[in-house]
Structure formats: C-alpha cells, structure tokens
Amino acid sequence: MRARAWGAVAAAVVAVVWGGVGYLSTRPTDFHSYRVAAVGSAQSAYTGLVSGQQASRALAASRIPPPMATAMLGDSRSAIAGAQKRLARDAPPDERTTAMRDELAPLLLQADAAISGLEDAVAHGGAVELRARADAADPVADHLRRFVEEHG
Amino acid sequence: MKKFLGITLGILTAVGGFVDIGDIVSGSQSGARFGIAHVWVIVVGVVGICVYAEMAGRVTAISGRPVFDLVRERLGPRVALVNLLGSYAITVFTLGAELGGVALALQLLSSAPYLTWVPLVALLLWLALWRVRFETLERIFGLAGLALVVLVVGVFWLGPDVGALRHQALHPGPVPGETWATYWFFAIALFASAMTPYEVFFFSSGGVEEKWTPRDLVVARANVFLGFPLGGLLAFGFMVNAAVVYHPIGMRVDTLGQAVLPAGMALGELGIALIILGVFAATFGAAMETGLSAGYTVAQFFGWSWGKLRRPRSAARFHTTVLVSLLIGVAALLTTIDPIQLTEYMLIFSAVALPLTYIPILVVANDRHYLGDRVNGRLANLMGVIYLVIVVAAAVAAIPLMVFTRVGG
DSSP states (O other): OHHHHHHHHHHHHHHHHHHHHHHHHHOOOOHHHHHHHHHHHHHHHHHHHHHHHHHHHHHHTTOSOHHHHHHHHHHHHHHHHHHHHHHHSSOOOSHHHHHHHHHHHHHHHHHHHHHHHHHHHHHHOOHHHHHHHHHHTHHHHHHHHHHHHHHO | OHHHHHHHHHHHIIIIIISSHHHHHHHHHHHHHHTTTTHHHHHHHHHHHHHHHHHHHHHHHHHSSOHHHHHHHHHHHHHHHHHHHHHHHHHHHHHHHHHHHHHHHHHHHHOSOHHHHHHHHHHHHHHHHHHSOHHHHHHHHHHHHGGGHHHHHHGGGGOOOHHHHHHHHHSOSOOTTOOHHHHHHHHHHHHHHHSOHHHHHHHHHHHHHTTOOGGGHHHHHHIIIIIHHHHHHHHHHHHHHHHHHTGGGTOOOOSHHHHHHHHHHHHHHHHHHHHHHHHHHHHHHHHHHHHHHHHHHHHHHHTOOOOTTSOGGGGHHHHHHHHHHHHHHHHHHHTTOOHHHHHHHHHHHHHHHHHHHHHHHHHHTTOHHHHGGGSOOHHHHHHHHHHHHHHHHHHHHHHHHHHHTTTTO
C-alpha cells in the first residue's frame, strides 16, 4: 500500500512536470516574452562588445598578454552569435516587437563586425589601430545599452 | 611547527574550497549587477561555514572518524543514502565545473579552446591524486591560491568610488533595472557557494587523513576561523572588482576573462599573471577536493577502505570511485556545456541539497556517544539552528527563483 501511494505521488509529479514543460515549450510568443528575449539578446551583445573593447584597450596598453585578448574576443564573438540566435528564434508577434527587432538586428550585425575588426587588429595591427577600432565601436555599444535601458 | 603546518589544510580548504569557480562566478556576477549590495551574504556564508566546519572538525578530532561515517551509523543507511545521493551528485557536478574553471584559466594563457584543455587537466588531476603526497598538494595549491590577494590589493588602483560602494553595502536590495527576485536569486547562489557540501566532507575526511586527535582541536579551529574568513575576503575581491569596473557601465560578467580582467586593468600583466595563477590554483585545488570528497562519501557510506594516504591497491574501490567521478565530470564538460552555466546550475542545486548535509552534522555534533562532553554548547546549537533555518529557506526558494528569474535573467 505504501509503495502504491509513493508510486501514485511519483506518477503525479511526472505528469505535472511533463505537462508544465509541454505547455511552456508550445506556448505562442507574446509581447512580454519577445521583449524579454530581445532585451536579453541586447544585454549579451552589449556585454560581449564592451568586454572585447576593454580587452583590446588593455592589450594596446600592454596590460594583458595577447593570448588573453584573443580568448576574450573569441568569447565576445560567441556572446554576440548567441544573441543573434536568440533574437532569431521567434518571430515578433506584433508591430511593437517588429520595431524592436528592426532596431536590434542591425545593431547585432554591427557589434559582430566590430569584434571582427578588433580580432583583425589584434592579429595584424598595432596598438594605435587597436585603440582606434575599440573607440569606433563606442556608438554601437552606447546604442545597445540604450536599447536595454529603454525596453528592459 | 606541526600545528603551523596543520593550518595549511585550512588555508587549502579555504582558498581551494571557499574560493572556487562558484565563488568566482557568483561573486563577479553579483558585483557587476548589484555592486556590493550582496556583501552581507558573504559575511553570512562565512559565519555559516565556520559554524558547521567547526562542528565537523570537532567531531573528527574527538571521535577520530569522518562525519559521513557517523551520519550513516547515527541516522541509519536510508537517511545516509539520501544524503549520499544528494551530496555526491552536487559534488560531481562541482568537480566538472572546477575542471572547466582550470581549463578556462589555461585558455586565457594560451588562447587554445578550453575544451582541448579539459582531458589534459583531468589527466593531471588524476596523476596528482594518484601519485603526489597530500601535504605537497596542500602546500602547492594553498600557497599559489593566495595569489588571489592581488584582486583585493588591485581594487585600490582602480580608483573606486568609495561613497557609491558604501551606499551599496549599507542599502542591500536591487538596483534600478533589477528585481527583488533576481536579487534573492544571486543571494542564494552566493550563500550556496560559501556553504558547498563538499567543503565539510573534505575538511572532516582530511582531518582523519592527518590523524587528528583531541589535541589537534586547536589546529582544527584555527583552520576554520582563519582559513574560511580569508577565503571569504578573496571571494569578496571578485565582487568588489566587478562592482568597480562593470557595475557603473551596466555590463554583466559571463566569462572568466571578464572576471579577471580588472586585475590587468589595475596592475598590468603582472596582475593578470598572478590572478590567473590564483584562479588556476583555487580551481585545481577545489577539483582535487571535490574528486576526493566524491570518493570519501561513497567509500564511507559503503564502509570501504578509503584515504588518499592509502596505497591504491589497499583502497582500490575508493580510488576507482575518484576516477569514475572524474570521468563523469569530464563527460559533463565534453557535452560542450558552458562551464560558467554549469556552475550557475550547480550552485542552485547545491542550495537545494544543503539541508541534507547540515542537518545530520548538527545531530551528530550533539551526540554524547561520539563526543562525550565536547558536544555542542549553547552558542554552537543556537548558531546551528539559526543556520538550519537559513539553509532550509534557501533550499525551498532556490528552484522557484531559478524558474521565475530564468536562472538570474
């Protein structure tokens, strides 16, 4: 009897968890969930981009070794790629979220391009070029931060 | 001299155990998002681990047996099995996270992807656990881990806004843009990182390996009351650096590189070299402790011969368990899960498992059959009960907060 009761409890827990996961994974995207995803993407891209800028500036000032800057830029690239993937996962459900996507998607492309430029400068350029490319990415970083603050 | 050397066990436990990948990740993330508004959690965590590690050390020094062994004997195999399953699972995933931390540190030095380092680190760890003497490991990683002090020193070079830091420390709570849910989520992660179950099991079993007797009680207490607060100070270093560098610009910490970069900004390449050495030592030391703890708990539950000091042939099942645990940790990492994410999940599930570890310790520490007149006094019991309430509250809230905040947002 005791084993049967435990079995019933376990089956009920499995059913509730299964149902919950099923509901969450098939629920259509609404404004709130899209906004959360978009802000999360922008935050990841912002962190990745600024981290890449900081690593580049630190390398230009000889404060970190080149392998560390290369590794950090690789992490930045992964963060921005992850942000792009997250944004593309769901279609925007209404006009407001479509406007959000139209604002954010180009920013993510620019952030990716900025990191590519910094990687090139680490591989082939000098300290001056590295600083210049890091500074050139400031407007994109500022825009991403504004996006997070506005919609977050 | 022997007592002085004995304290190195505490330093190793503190640096490799208190400051591990969990503290690095949770401290840095919390500092970037909330400034030092969670500093009180570090204090609460340090006091909590001191309370329970003192009990575990006393139990070991008086009875000559490790805590887990007594838990099984005192509470029976069923309760001990639940304890074993919970703590073993958490310990093995912690081992995976620590291995990931070591590999990430090596990635920063070499720029080679961390996954290429994982098998090599695991092999090195296995060889160290297999061949190198306990005292040698203690001294190497205990002392190298102290390089993390560079973070605490370096923060003064970063020109911190002392007024802002004081405001954050004195006004705990979410900053603009954050919610109470995320604030408490990170508080629980920080608390769990301070009170990770393997710390007490390693501390207690290490005491048995070092053959503590009642005469060593002073050393055990010195280990606890010097080692763990020192570890807490180093963990605070990660938080305050992230608070100074990242919090004002709204940046988060998602990678180990971001966590250690402030040391380079403050002290240049020397600072970076020291901080990476410290991270390597702390995470490798913690990987060593978690690997041994996994073996200790399983072997003590089943009553097998165990111990790092025993020749592998005379404790074959213990050494096999350590090796299998290591392979599980490596397999978890080779799924390509991000070690930082693995750490975040490990901390939350660790919070859930905390009562399984600490309730039995409190019970055993009050048993005159094992401790005679050295059972808990009123203060130890008062603190123990207060911390049990905190631990249970953290365990109950951990999963709902994880779901609600989507793992901290």
